[in-house]
Amino acid sequence: MNRKVLALLVPALLVAGAANAAEVYNKNGNKLDLYGKVDGLRYFSDNAGDDGDQSYARIGFKGETQINDMLTGYGQWEYNMQASGTEGNRDTSWTRLGFAGLKFGEYGSFDYGRNYGVIYDVEAWTDVLPEFGGDSYTQTDVYMLQRANGLATYRNTDFFGLVEGWNFALQYQGNNESGNNAFGQ
Structure with a gap:
């Protein structure tokens, strides 16, 4: 029985880089979700610019608020951080998404x-x-x-x-x- 569990657990660990989300708040028409992803990547290439560590982490917030029965406000912010850069390198993180709107x-x-x-x-x-x-x-x-x-x-x-x-x-x-x-x- 334990071998069957192990056989199922190993493939699950292989997809550990998948995105995950958690509902932080959901009450009275207000909702806030936190999501993220960590991905360990290594490129093998003859091109020196592509070869090497390409690991990254992403974090984001997605939310909405019910203003009235016809109007809902919403927004999303997502940030990417490359794990391959040094602390002195300032070009290793950026905002992927950042918007707000009304439905x-x-x-x-x-x-x-x-x-x-x-x-x-x-x-x-x-x-x-x-x-x-x-x-x-x-x-x-x-x-x-x-x-x-x-x-x-x-x-x-x-x-x-x-x-x-x-x-x-x-x-x-x-x-x-x-x-x-x-x-x-």
Whole structure:
């Protein structure tokens, strides 16, 4: 019996880099979730720029608050920290996401900040691998292909409650001054 438990435990430890979340608070229409991920990576490459430790940790908060029966405020913040840099290297961490918005019932939602571009809505279907996923046309801080700064986004699901499954989004990007770091983030 103990061998069966061990046989199940070993594969579970192999996926330990998966993201995890915890509900910190959920009361009276207010909700706050904490999530994170730790991933140990080592690249073996002939290219000296790619070869070596690529380990990282991510932490994020996601929350919402019920303002009234038709209006909900929401936001998300996510931060990435590369574990391969030295303490003196300041280019090893960055904000991946940081936005706030309002949901107006069946009339849609509007948010602003550092968020995913609407083109990523299509690309996200292929971005499912733990590493090297969604590499076809997605780069950060380039147009609205993936994560970018200054995005004002309106999203609507089920076309104002009239046509089930007809979801759409409109997005505008202001001045995208990305202060790219050594990782292109």
